[in-house]
Amino acid sequence: MAAGLRVDIAVCTFRRPELAETLRSLAAIIVPDGTAIRIIVADNDLQPSAEGLVDALRSEIPFGIDYVHCPASNISIARNACLDNASGDYLAFVDDDETVARDWLVRLLETASATGAEAVLGPVRAEYDLSAPSWMRRGDFHSTRPVWVGGEVITGYTCNVLLDRKTPALAGRRFNLALGRTGGEDTEFFTHMYKAGGRLAYASDALVYEIVPEKRASFQWLAKRRFRSGQTHGRLLAQASAGSGKAVEIVRATAKSGFCAVAILILLASPVARSRYALRAVMHAGVVSGLFGVRELEQYGTSEVAAP
Incomplete structure (x- = not known):
């Protein structure tokens, strides 16, 4: 240096x-x-x-x-x-x-x-x-x-x-x-x-x-965070894809979310693995949302911050 x-x-x-x-x-x-x-x-x-x-x-x-x-x-x-x-x-x-x-x-x-x-x-x-x-x-x-x-x-x-x-x-x-x-x-x-x-x-x-x-130590907070992250990824994919390419990405993200949903059922007895797949399913659902152009969830300037 x-x-x-x-x-x-x-x-x-x-x-x-x-x-x-x-x-x-x-x-x-x-x-x-x-x-x-x-x-x-x-x-x-x-x-x-x-x-x-x-x-x-x-x-x-x-x-x-x-x-x-x-x-x-x-x-x-x-x-x-x-x-x-x-x-x-x-x-x-x-x-x-x-x-x-x-x-x-x-x-x-x-x-x-x-x-x-x-x-x-x-x-x-x-x-x-x-x-x-x-x-x-x-x-x-x-x-x-x-x-x-x-x-x-x-x-x-x-x-x-x-x-x-x-x-x-x-x-x-x-x-x-x-x-x-x-x-x-x-x-x-x-x-x-x-x-x-x-x-x-x-x-x-x-x-x-x-x-x-x-307030962040909950599955709900993590799920909202992962869904919004997926929305961002989906929007970026949509910007880089056109026509059939976008449709392929929607099918791929939907399939991934479905796979994770099946894994949740298989792993019901394991809270860590079950939660990990559940959050992945939510994230891929967010990708689909982003690919369809749904407005991303707001995190700043709302309930995430403390009241004055």
């Missing part, structure tokens, strides 16, 4: 007090020699509700913090504000309810240097408390890792990623505002980046941690 490197770390936030722990974990990261760090906090609330929290923590953070108010209730607006305000060689994204390992940034930068990839993803490890169902804790349904297709990662996420701002595949690229309340804006962003020649690598040891709150 070259000396004189500049890295911006972006955190988009909306009424989450957990932001304080996110920033404190960033304050404790190991920084490679000669690397300058700056944090960008993009507040997506209608009012600048996170500004006081950020100002109160400035004395604890050894890096500069730029607070950006970018209303309202549309995550794409916040992510684009981070892109617009970034000036470093690299831009990393983490969520406002996560904490990072001390060597998190070092591992991302090492992988970026070794691979030359335009984007480096790291894992998000879910942390459950004892109130979560045992099948959920055993199956680890909330952790996030990339999906490999034919030995490649062809899309990504923003909960743990490092972007090389110098790459042509990212030049001028922005998150889709139309997806800023449904989610899936990051899947679309990285899918198009990949199609433009951008490569995605994986740093398996660049760990980020996320505590699973009680």
Whole structure:
């Protein structure tokens, strides 16, 4: 890693007090020699509700913090504000309810240097408390890792990623505002980046941690999330297909959902496997929905966030 490197770390936030722990974990990261760090906090609330929290923590953070108010209730607006305000060689994204390992940034930068990839993803490890169902804790349904297709990662996420701002595949690229309340804006962003020649690598040891709150520790929450994810995938398939190609994709996704439904019956005695196939069935049903052009479920700016 070259000396004189500049890295911006972006955190988009909306009424989450957990932001304080996110920033404190960033304050404790190991920084490679000669690397300058700056944090960008993009507040997506209608009012600048996170500004006081950020100002109160400035004395604890050894890096500069730029607070950006970018209303309202549309995550794409916040992510684009981070892109617009970034000036470093690299831009990393983490969520406002996560904490990072001390060597998190070092591992991302090492992988970026070794691979030359335009984007480096790291894992998000879910942390459950004892109130979560045992099948959920055993199956680890909330952790996030990339999906490999034919030995490649062809899309990504923003909960743990490092972007090389110098790459042509990212030049001028922005998150889709139309997806800023449904989610899936990051899947679309990285899918198009990949199609433009951008490569995605994986740093398996660049760990980020996320505590699973009680409201997310349910099959219903997971099912809604997987269905919306399927909708996004289906919409992207529809964009890439035409005529009979779209019909083939609908048949394929329907068959996959049906196969998973049969597997659920076979695996009734195994809660982890049964739930995994049930969520896959829901996801493939979402793909069918997306292929038919059904509007994606809204996740941001609704019940997912806390009341003011």
